[in-house]
């Protein structure tokens with residue numbers, strides 16, 4: 001029965017009046033939170049203060065109730081650091097309101113599962129071991145074809161880091177360390193794959209205000225691996241620069257990444273500008289899973305929305321065969 005309790009929320013399966021105490025392993029099962037998460041929430045955020053029994057921590061029904069509330073609030077997109085000090089009644093209010101970040105439902109613990117090959121990288125990140133994380137990721141990059149590197153290393157790792165930052169088991173510094181290593185690695189790979197200089201050429205950037213770069217980095221790598229010429233301009237580029245670069249280099253498409261679900265109004269305005277000023281023969285590809293929702297107003301005949309790398313493949317194939 002305990003195994004299924006992660007999917008139960010309210011009413012409580014543990015009676016609040018009960019005087020029973022649960023060791024940490026049972027508390028983990030009752031709440032669906034890992035033992036590491038329980039410890040981190042206690043140590044870093046004082047989310048609950050379990051009793052100290054002879055055999056270690058002991059959680060009562062009140063602790064379990066609060067942990068389930070915190071778990072559900074974090075699942076709805078709030079960072080543990082921002083909600084850990086709230087009263088239970090405030091947490092209940094948050095649960096009654098709209099979600100902070102819309103999330104794809106996932107099975108219990110799914111955000112924490114990575115393939116065996118990634119476990120040494122995760123362990124190195126957890127212990128701030130830059131050299132080992134760097135070496136392990138470099139080894140994977142040398143062994144894996146680009147497609148697998150992106151699909152089985154970069155995407156799962158960044159999602160795991162994001163999820164674990166939110167639940168408080170990785171810090172902002174550990175996320176920054178991981179981003180820095182991956183940025184260097186993927187940037188190096190883009191640079192190493194010498195562009196052919198031949199069309200079809202694509203230009204990659206993110207608009208002003210958008211600092212999330214891994215989508216365009218991965219997309220540029222995939223395009224290069226498919227035989228395209230990629231001009232990589234990086235993140236946070238003003239519209240007038242994007243347009244001027246396109247005028248000078250005549251790419252078939254300008255590919256922009258947008259990660260956030262609620263872009264700054266300035267970013268939206270910049271995107272409109274790019275869409276209206278690009279040379280007539282240049283398409284605008286807007287990449288990212290949130291783009292359709294975030295940018296309903298940036299549309300036009302030569303604007304295409306690419307929600308994932310599968311759609312990137314479709315458009316690359318279209319350019320190659322010259323169809324529309």
Ligand code: B12
Nearest residue numbers: 158162210211212213214215219257260261287288289308
């Ligand atoms: C790394 C990271 C950062 C790094 C970025 C470093 C870098 N050099 O890129 C830094 C520290 C700069 C950062 C900053 C911020 N971040 Co941040 N960040 C992340 C993190 C951990 C990973 C994002 C990532 O790169 N993923 C890799 C991409 C490739 O994966 P993906 O989006 O799943 O990609 C798929 C599709 O979207 C699509 N796709 C995506 N891009 C593209 C591009 C093309 C061309 C195509 C074809 C397809 C495509 O294809 C992929 C496969 O299906 C996420 C956590 C998460 N769960 O996403 C938060 C996250 C994106 N960040 C978030 C936030 C809130 C911020 C900040 C506002 C934080 C702050 N308070 O300062 C700032 C905003 C900065 C800004 N103005 O842009 C939120 C966004 C919430 C929202 N409402 O959208 C997230 C989701 C964290 C969270 N759980 O709250 N962040």
